[in-house]
Every structure is written in C-alpha cells, then in structure tokens.
Amino acid sequence: MLVNVFTKTTRDRWKGMMIGTAALAVMFFLAMSVYRDIDISVYTDLPEAFLLLMNIPADADVGSLAYGAIYTSYGALTLAALALVTGAASIAGEERNGTLGLLLGNPRSRTNVLLSKAGSMLLLTGLGSLVLWGAGRLTPAILDVNVSGIDVEALVLHMFVNALFYGFLAMAISAWTGSRGLASGAAAVIMVLSFVAVGLLPLIESLENAAKVFPWYYFTGSDPHLNGISWGHLTVLVIGIVLLAVTAVIGVNRRDLKGQTTGVAIVDRLRANPMTQKFADRLAGSARVSRIWIKTASDHQALLLITAALMFFAMGVMIGPMYQAIDSALLSLSDQFPEALMAMFGGGDMSTPEGFYQIETFGMIAPVAVIVVTVAVGARALAGEEANRTMGLLLANPVSRSAVLLEKAFAMVLYALAVGLATFGGVVAGSLLGGLGMDASSIAATSLLATLIGLVFGSLALTLSAATGRVPVAIYGTVGVALVMYLLNAFLPLSDNVAGYAKWSPFYYYLSSDPLNNGMHWGHGALLAGLAIALIGLSVLLFSRRDLRQTG
C-alpha cells in the first residue's frame, strides 16, 4: 500500500464522511429525544407485518424505535452512500482529473494505487462508523433512555460491513469502466433497489425468501441491533467484498487508462452512428450550444434521465400494482397506525392508496429526487465552471454575470419540473394500473409541491455556489440544511410543546396540507416558490459582487 496515496485520499474525503455521519448523529439525537417525549405505548399494539417493514420489534421501546428507524434505514443508506462515493472516485476520479497518469508516472503499480484507495475507503468508513457508534452510545446516556435490549456494537459493525460492500461495488465498476458517474450511479441504484426490496418483499408471502438475493438482507435480515452479530450474514458480505475487490484489481489492470476526458453521452453515440447522425448532430451540436441554459441542461442529462426514470417507474408506476398486491395485509391494519411513526416517512394512512403513495413515493423519495437534480445543477452551475476553469472564458463574452446565473437557474427549474412531471406521470399510471382511482389533479398538486420544495434547496445550493464558488460547500451545505429541515418537520410535530416550530422548516409547506387528498394548497406553493425566488435573487447579488475563483 502506498502511504501517501492513502493519506491524500483520506485527507481529500474525510470532511464529507464526517459531515454525513455527524448529521446522522444529530438526526438520531432528535429522533430519540422526540420518541422519549411521546407516548409510545401505541407502538406495542402494531401488527406484525407493519413492524417488519419498519424494522421495529414487537415489544418496541424508545431505544429500539430510534435505532430501528434511524440507523438501519437512513444511517445505513447514508454510510453506504458515502463509502460508495469514495469507491467510485477511487480510480475514475483521478482519471477524470487527469492526475492518474501523473500518479502512475511513479514506479507504482495500478494494483498498488487501487489498494491504497481501498484502504482509505476502509479507514473513512470505519471513522464514520465510529461516529455513529459514539452517537449511538452517548445519546441514550445524555437523554437518560434505557436501551438495555439493544446491541449497538453489532448494529454498527453490520452497518460498517454493509457500507463497505457498496463501496467496493462502486470501486469495481469504476475500475472496470473508468467512469465515476456510471460507478456511483449503478452502485446507488443497486443499493436503493435492494434496500426497498428487502423492506417490502417479506410482506408478500410467496416472495418472502426472494429478499435473500439482495445484499441488504445480510445487513438487516438478522436484526443485529436486537440479536447481536450474525457472523453468517457478515461472512456473506465479506466474501462479496473480497470478490468485488479482486474484480476491481483485475479490471483496473486490464484496460486502457483514460486521459482527462469525457463521458460518452447517448447523443454522442447517436452522433457516431451514420443512421442517426444528422438528427443527433442537431440535438447534440448546434442545438445543445445555442444558449447557456440549454448547454447547462444537457450537461447533466444522465442524472436527470436516471432520476426521472426511477421516479416514473419504480416510485410511480410500480407502486400502484404493489399496493394491490399487499393491500389486504395493510387494510387490516388501518386505524392502528400511529401518526407519530408515520411522520418520519411523510405521514399518511397506509390503508388508502393516497396514504400508501405518500409514504412510498411522496413523503421522502420525491423531494429527495428533485433535490438531487436541482442541487447537482445548482451547485455545479457556477462553482463547477469555476472549478473547471471555464468561467473566465464564458464571462469573456458579452453576457453579464446575472444573465449567466439566471440562465443556469432556468435550467435548474426545468430539471425540477421534469422530475416532478415524471413523478406525476408515474403515479397517475400506477393508479390506473392498480385501479386505485386517485384524483389526478391532486397528484399533480403534490408533484408540483415536491418540485417546489426541491427548487428551494436547489436555489440554496445555487446561492452557496454563487457566494463561495466551491462545489463541495454548495453540496454539503445544502444537504446538511435539507436534512435538518426534514427532521425538524418530521419530529417536532410529534411533541406538542414544540410542534409549532415545524413551520420554520420548508418541508412543512410541502405535505402539511395533505395535498394528495385535499388538492393544491396555493398558499404553501406560493410560499415555497417565493423562497426559491428570493434565494435566486440573493445569489445574483452575491455572484456579481465577488472575485471569480481561478482554480477549484
């Protein structure tokens, strides 16, 4: 292993890991303090199928609720996502920056470099897990909550190994393809799919065992926070990790390294094909570069396509029939759902299709999807061009800084609308397929509100990007604020004393009016739109006042 490669990678990436896990720690603290305040006896009466889905033991107490809700879902997903990003960037990131050639100009083998990167990923994920372990131990002590039934160490160890699996998955894809985007995208899709599958499949009796196909099963399947370490399951994951690592080593050694270049977009392929060349030329060439906003929009096309497709199919179309499939099991549970627990997932009554869609699609996933695309555009719009050193060239043209910013903001709005539209289309189709008879205008209203809440955070990313010119500040800053705001809105209402403060979170104006049942709440919509516009205005002001950065 190369100590300096290892150290440098660790130094470059530790902030992201620390911010992510610290946010989780805060989240955990909030969740536990709210659970402590509310009457949780209601949970104990919950039916088994539901408890399974939410990862809550039948004799739930404050502790198991908090660990189950925060650590095994958000926590594990976030930790795995952080490992995954590091893994995807390992080789492909240096190729993209054009620094890999320089690195390999030294008498070091590719395997060596890759393993050093893997080591750094291991260390960072370990540090993140330590933070989570610390928070998991300290919080109950501070809040004076009894967590005697919980095996925090086993849970965190499972989280650690689980996260590494996705990190190495991304690293293997990155090593074979040299594409960071592809690696993180594909690994994330696999991760989310297996998370959802392991959560939902056990509800369908005939498919109970199908969950074992998905790697996530070997993380939560044994309920490590209750039953302790499952060495069998961990072994499965570790074998997977070793196989992926070997795959990565083989991959990185057998292919040509890329120079500092370019992804191949779909239009590029069409352009190379003589059959479609003429059409694609217009699309990719002259049309793509006709305006700043069009170019900005085309720069993130892959992300948009994936997100919109995911929202349309997985979160829209498929949910309807799925509701049909498990509806009898859920119907029997109606009226038993405590509002408190459901708040975490955006609230909603699972026995109605609206409620089910709210929990599955709109509560959390839809705003996250819109936020992902708007933050990607918002953060990279200005700071990205500065980091890539193209801003000077762009601004040598007779366009003002405000014009550049507004065109980029326009592209961001289009992106948000596209995801909103895909969600709307998918849910309408899902409702038709499942014969659920949901009101299309209410679906439209909810999709619009999801678009607007996404735009609020996209605009925040744009503001940070305009103010600082630093992509990481814009991304991590926005994600941090969004997490806290989401939590404020999810947990504060559970405790009567502080419920009013939830109105300080933009998320309050997303679903508090229950738009899936009640239709559009124009006041809330206007408030979110106003907030987004104000942030964009602020970014115009900030961007025109400061010195452009010369380097990333």
Added chain:
Amino acid sequence: MTDRIAIHTDGLTKHYGDVRALVDLDLDVRAGEVFGFLGPNGAGKTTMIRTILDEIRPTSGRASILGMDTRNKSVEIRSHIGYMPGDLAMYPNLTGRDTLTYFANLRGGVDWSYVEKLADRLDADLSKKVGDLSSGNRQKVGLIQAFMNRPDVLIMDEPSSGLDPLIQREFQTMMRDVATEGRTVFLSSHTLSEVQRVADRVGIIRHGRLIALEAVASLRSKAIRRVDLYFDAPVDESVFVGLPGVREVTGTNHHVVLSFDGRMETLLRVATDRYSLVDITTQEADLEEIFLTYYRDEEVSA
C-alpha cells in the same frame, strides 16, 4: 498606429490578503499596437488581465478598455474584446465546433466563414471533442475563439504554449495582422523571443510592479551585443577603442570581437575605411539579457 488608448490603467492595485499581486499599475496601451506584457511566473500578469476583464475587482485604482470603465461597462467592453486565458480550459465533452458555436451564439455576429478561415490557418481540427485533443490542438480552438469576432482588443495570456513552431509563426502573423488593421493586441508572455518578434512596445512587470515600459526597438538598441569582425589581413584592434558604443575590444590577427551598444553605422565606417572587411556577425542581445539586467537592478534596489 494612432494615439487612441485601447487599455488604460490608473493606479491599479490588487491584494489577496497580504499578498500584493498588483501594485499601482499605470499603463496605457495604444490602439493599433501589439503590446507585450513580460514577466516571470507569478509577477502579476494574469492578475492584471483578470482585473481588467472584471473577473476580479481591484483593491484600488481603476482601468478602462476603449474608454469604458472595466467595472461599470464590463459587459459592453466584452463585446469588443477577444480573450485567450492562460490556463485554458474548455468543455471536454463538446467538439471544437460546438465550443466555438457556443461562444459565437453568446456573442452574436460572428462570421462563420471567418472561423473556418482561422481554423484553416491554424490547422485546427474542429470535429473532435475538446477533451480528446492534445494540448496544442486545444490551444488552437482557444485562439480561434479569441480571434473569431474580430475584436478591437485582443487580450492573450501566454497564448502560444503548446503550439508547434510553424503554427506559432502563423499565430504571430495573425497578431501582426490585427495590429495592421488598427486593432490592438495585449500579449502577456514570458516567451521573450515571441514578444520580441511581434510586439511594438513592451512592459516588464515584476512582483506586481511595472518596472519598465519601452519600445521594443529602443530596448534592443540599448542592448549590448557581441560583434565579430573578420578581415582579410591582420588589423590593429586599437582603432576601435573609444568609438561611441564600443565597450570592450579583443583581437587576434584577422578577427576582432567587440562588445557594442552603439549605432552600427559608425562602427562599419571605421571597419571598412581602412581595412577590407570580409565578414561580420553580430549576436543580437535578446530581451533575455535586458530582462535579466532589469531584474538585477531591481534586486539591488529591493
């Protein structure tokens, strides 16, 4: 060359925290000239350029281009300039043609046949993705981008890095053409020979201060050069001693070597009056020597 002023700076100063990147720069670049802006790395050349382009804002002082203030009129100014950044980066996933189309669309009024002509002159391949081009070929796309709108003022920061000698020569001709048409070139460089070849005047900057501003011709005539004179018979080298401009004389038979910084006319008259001069070579002092001389001075005073 006219007396109109293309670029004017007035006490232009830029500090980055404690670092004084640019100190009290007073400079006039005349319309219709090629102005060479010379200095070693980190002297403040790029800071100056980024300031007058309104990428960064001066700590104090002001600047104008074509009489327009660089802060208030920056957008209007930019429709009259072409810019070649020193650390050229473009969009790797666009082809050269797409890149130029993008900027042409932002500018408006770019004559595409002129773009083709420029591409032809520089032998540039516009069909490949910028990210797949070698750095020299990428540089060509950047140059076309700077020239394509026939700007009144061309601002170029180390433009010829990576270009092969043939293309460099073509590029220098292009710069001279711009000046001949009454337009202006502001050429920042540390490539002395290039500035020497194309510039009318040169400013030398160091540690953020302008330490010299001269016509290239007069700089050159100031410089000491080595002159070798070959005769068909042994000569008495003492006849050259004391001639105006002659610094040092050494001779061996047919061959006399002079250190010389005067006018060639006087020297040649003496050399041909009494003797039969067979051959003469002079090693022209390049700006390098002048450059170093100035720096040495500066170092002494600093």
